[in-house]
Amino acid sequence: MSWSPSLEHDTVLVISFGGQYAHMISRRVRDLGVYSEVLPYTLASEEAVKSRKPKAVILSGGPSSVYELDAPTVGDWVLRLDVPVLGICYGHQLIAKLSGGSVERGVGEYGRTRVALAERDPIFDGWGDEEDVWMSHSDYVASVGPRGRVLARSKETGYVAAMKVGDRVYGAQFHPEVRHTEKGLKLIANFLFRVAGARPTWRVEDLAERLIDDVRSRVPPGEKAIIAVSGGVDSTTAAVIARRALGDRAVTVFINHGLLREGEADEVLSSLRSLGLDPIYIDASQRFLGALRGVSDPEQKRLVVGRVFAEVFEEVARSDPSIRWLVQGTTYPDVIESGAEVGADRIKSHHNVGGLPEKLGLKVIEPLRYLYKDEVRRLGLSLGVPEGIVLRHPFPGPGLAVRIIGEVTEEKLATVRRASRIVEEELRRTGLYDKVWQAFAVVGDDRWVGVKGDRRAFGYIVTVRVVESEDGMTADWVRLPYEVLQRIASRITSELPQVTMVTYAITTKPPSTIEPV
Structure with a gap:
């Protein structure tokens, strides 16, 4: 059996309920020097969790509703663990349901939201009376149950933004793992060190x-x-x-x-x-x-x-x-x-x-x-x-095959190879290459009518993809200066006679992946 870091370091288990954002939570925990692992809810039995001897457990968000048939869940044993528990978004709602509270469909809160603290608690050390957080939900906790206390509410809707059940079980409707929650990392740190007493030994x-x-x-x-x-x-x-x-x-x-x-x-x-x-x-x-x-x-x-x-x-x-x-x-x-x-x-x-x-x-x-x-x-x-x-940009194992949509042909391969080189050269020339996560070109079977040398041309469409990310699990498109985009497009259409159109991809991951296929 190979070595695992959990054998030597305090470990936080992130129980995933179906979303890749569980890994963003895991990354934030590691950023703070505490080792973390992601455990799918399908494997998260009481015995499996206790056998890993975690220092704390975090329940992730997810796309489901807790009242749906066959909704992802764990048993109410999670409320009786000997370690602190933090539920985020779906995890927050699941804690409410398991502890005798209720969850209902609401108007929904998406994006930046103002919350006000209703009660002071160590998990909110360093927070002001009001803070901006990032929400993404339509269900909400309508009641926190007999053992629950409301710690924060949304200013606009009055929904429960954070709660505490018993002594060491917490729920947060917002996403502290997202950078847009301005003091989210502080909340996670409070949970790890002040509440759970974890040791930051992970380097x-x-x-x-x-x-x-x-x-x-x-x-x-x-x-x-x-x-x-x-x-x-x-x-x-x-x-x-x-x-x-x-x-x-x-x-x-x-x-x-x-x-x-x-x-x-x-x-x-x-x-x-x-x-x-x-x-x-x-x-x-x-x-x-x-x-x-x-x-x-x-x-x-x-x-x-x-x-x-x-x-x-x-x-x-x-x-x-x-x-x-x-x-x-x-x-x-x-x-x-x-x-x-x-x-x-x-x-x-x-x-x-x-x-x-x-x-x-x-x-x-x-x-x-x-x-x-x-x-x-x-x-x-x-x-x-x-x-x-x-510092070299990540490159997929299957190489340019996954940057070619449809069949890999010699012409499409030559097109995407040269176009990607142009993208990299222009980013290096402007000092942007080392500031982005990944930058490349994509070509497929679609064509676009153009005019080259006063003659009609029917050529390939090249899509340029430049993203910023921390770990590849999520990504945002880079707002390149217009003059850089213009230079890239001009060079690709000038140096590659088979290309008549250059487009720029502006979709985040999720919903798309970074690579096209």
């Missing part, structure tokens, strides 16, 4: 030796592990960990699937060699592109890429019978989005999680599976990974 920079020891302990002497590297921060950090753990028994493999960005193969090889990772380089471009021919469904494309990756790894492994393991840079969001965690909906398969066939033939080690992207970056810096790799 990813201190994990390096523990992760190295864990990989070393799992791979027996005489056996080797393939390290799958792409040049991104996740796989490179995992590779450095495995190399330090196993030395020459770590076989670094870099597969060029023909779906990389412009000039990326040479850049990756140079970066890996600078770290002492001299990879086996395999150019499998034609093999991947051949397997993708005729495939338009986005989920199938991801699965095809995962299958071919696995086939190549298996071939490398067959060349040396002592290779029994595969080390990957899987992170926590990868695990969740692929539905690898019970209770999580499959949003998209990642080639290193849901895209791998069941009979891989290699045992998998994922040293980063407990970490979010920004935590991996901090860990990478502590291991000496260069900033050029650490």
Whole structure:
């Protein structure tokens, strides 16, 4: 069994009721130095929760109504735990229902909302008598039950904005995990430290030796592990960990699937060699592109890429019978989005999680599976990974295949590759590249009539996507200056004769994902 941080750190369990915002709560807890894990409500039995010995429990929001048939729930045992409990939004309403209160359908509160404190409590230390919070709900707590006390109310509607049931069970109708709740992080800190007495011992920079020891302990002497590297921060950090753990028994493999960005193969090889990772380089471009021919469904494309990756790894492994393991840079969001965690909906398969066939033939080690992207970056810096790799924008394992809508063709691949390079170049030129989370271009099958050289043209539509995020679980579109957008559009249509229209994506995640497919 692999090592888990919960064995050494005070742990807060975030019980998820179906929304990815549970991970935003988890991230805020980790930001405050306390380790957290997300547990789907389907697994949150009383025995399962108590066996993890949490320091506190947080009940997340979710899209359901507590009075719906088959609504997500946990038993009323959650009110009798020996640790503090905080319910947020849906979790707040569920606490009210379980404690004898009532929940009704209301007028709804969305966005910035003013609340007034009705009673002082340690969880509101540092708050004024009135504060702005972020709401997103239509149901509301109509009564708090016989043991409940109202701690705050919405100024506009009078709805219960916060409550306390008994001594250490709290509910907040608003979202303290969202930055728009101006003192939300202060409330979470009060809950963790003043109410729960948690110790802030979680620092990813201190994990390096523990992760190295864990990989070393799992791979027996005489056996080797393939390290799958792409040049991104996740796989490179995992590779450095495995190399330090196993030395020459770590076989670094870099597969060029023909779906990389412009000039990326040479850049990756140079970066890996600078770290002492001299990879086996395999150019499998034609093999991947051949397997993708005729495939338009986005989920199938991801699965095809995962299958071919696995086939190549298996071939490398067959060349040396002592290779029994595969080390990957899987992170926590990868695990969740692929539905690898019970209770999580499959949003998209990642080639290193849901895209791998069941009979891989290699045992998998994922040293980063407990970490979010920004935590991996901090860990990478502590291991000496260069900033050029650490700060590089995230790039999907299936590469440009998921930035092409519909079938992957040579023309569309060349289009998206060059257009993405233009986007990156313009952001670097204006000093914006390192200030955004991700920036790229997308191309599909749609066409737009244009005029080029006084002649009618019928060309591709390129969509530019630039987002800001903390961990990839949620994202907002970046308000680029108009002159930067103009320069990007002008260069793409000028340098790519097959493109007649450039658009800019302005949808957040959720409801969309960052990558198009």
